[in-house]
Amino acid sequence: MPPAKAVAKAFPARETIEGAGVRLHRAFGYDQLPLFDPFLMLDDFRAERPSDYLAGFPWHPHRGIETVTYMLEGRVEHGDSLGHSGSVEAGGVQWMTAGSGIIHQEMPKPVDGRMGGFQLWVNLPRSHKMIDPRYQEVPGDEIPVVSPQRGVRIRIISGTVDEVSGPVQDIVGYPEFLDVTLGPDVPFSHEVKAEHTAAAYVIGGSGNFDLRQERELSNLTTVLFAQEGRWVHIIAGSRGVRFLYFSGKPLRDPVAWRGPIVMNTEEELRQAFDEYRKGTFLRKR
Numbered sequence: 259m260p261p262a263k264a265v266a267k268a269f270p271a272r273e274t275i276e277g278a279g280v281r282l283h284r285a286f287g288y289d290q291l292p293l294f295d296p297f298l299m300l301d302d303f304r305a306e307r308p309s310d311y312l313a314g315f316p317w318h319p320h321r322g323i324e325t326v327t328y329m330l331e332g333r334v335e336h337g338d339s340l341g342h343s344g345s346v347e348a349g350g351v352q353w354m355t356a357g358s359g360i361i362h363q364e365m366p367k368p369v370d371g372r373m374g375g376f377q378l379w380v381n382l383p384r385s386h387k388m389i390d391p392r393y394q395e396v397p398g399d400e401i402p403v404v405s406p407q408r409g410v411r412i413r414i415i416s417g418t419v420d421e422v423s424g425p426v427q428d429i430v431g432y433p434e435f436l437d438v439t440l441g442p443d444v445p446f447s448h449e450v451k452a453e454h455t456a457a458a459y460v461i462g463g464s465g466n467f468d469l470r471q472e473r474e475l476s477n478l479t480t481v482l483f484a485q486e487g488r489w490v491h492i493i494a495g496s497r498g499v500r501f502l503y504f505s506g507k508p509l510r511d512p513v514a515w516r517g518p519i520v521m522n523t524e525e526e527l528r529q530a531f532d533e534y535r536k537g538t539f540l541r542k543r
């Protein structure tokens with residue numbers, strides 16, 4: 259057996275309020291900087307009560323990051339300063355590169371009374387903070403599903419498994435983002451690129467993410483794998499397990515972060531908020 263990564267940290271998501279009053283769970287964020295580099299934040303907005311999310315995320319700016327919205331149920335309706343509008347439906351993903359700046363709104367809506375999804379923030383390297391904004395939007399039926407072994411089902415949003423590549427491509431740093439479901443007691447191994455940060459967020463069932471320990475992690479638990487070792491080894495518990503898995507190359511850049519804008523210096527932050535106030539935030543294209 260090749261050397262497996264230990265779990266460096268495992269901790270529960272925290273309840274918080276974002277946007278215009280959306281109650282959500284933050285898997286990790288500002289408080290964990292820079293542990294998950296190049297990832298900044300993961301929010302879990304699965305919710306039962308519409309009053310927890312209908313206020314949504316009205317018009318706000320982003321600069322310097324990418325936001326990845328992945329829906330399991332319901333939809334997020336969005337509109338933005340590029341004149342683009344639409345919705346991310348259940349099973350689909352929107353990978354938005356804010357780059358030099360975008361102003362948008364994101365409004366979760368129930369479908370058949372259900373709504374649930376996740377938003378991952380990926381930092382942009384200093385050299386790419388101010389690139390032109392763009393989107394990659396992929397409906398659920400265009401996200402490939404692979405089953406490299408019995409009892410394993412992987413939806414590949416970004417990255418490659420078993421020579422199948424996810425539809426989200428040409429992202430700076432080539433991060434991986436997978437939605438992995440394991441049947442009861444099924445083991446799973448996945449190779450991690452050298453020096454990449456690897457993490458998981460459990461969204462159902464339970465499983466053992468570090469075979470040196472007899473600890474089962476369940477829904478709403480964030481897992482950060484250690485640097486040492488080249489593989490993650492996971493064994494599902496008796497009810498199976500489902501988790502989001504992501505990995506990426508750390509940027510090791512200085513981080514200056516306020517709200518929806520993440521730059522490298524305080525001066526760049528001041529400039530961004532100044533421009534937003536003056537109405538000069540968006541770059542001419």
Ligand code: FE
Nearest residue numbers: 315320325364
């Ligand atoms: Fe946003």
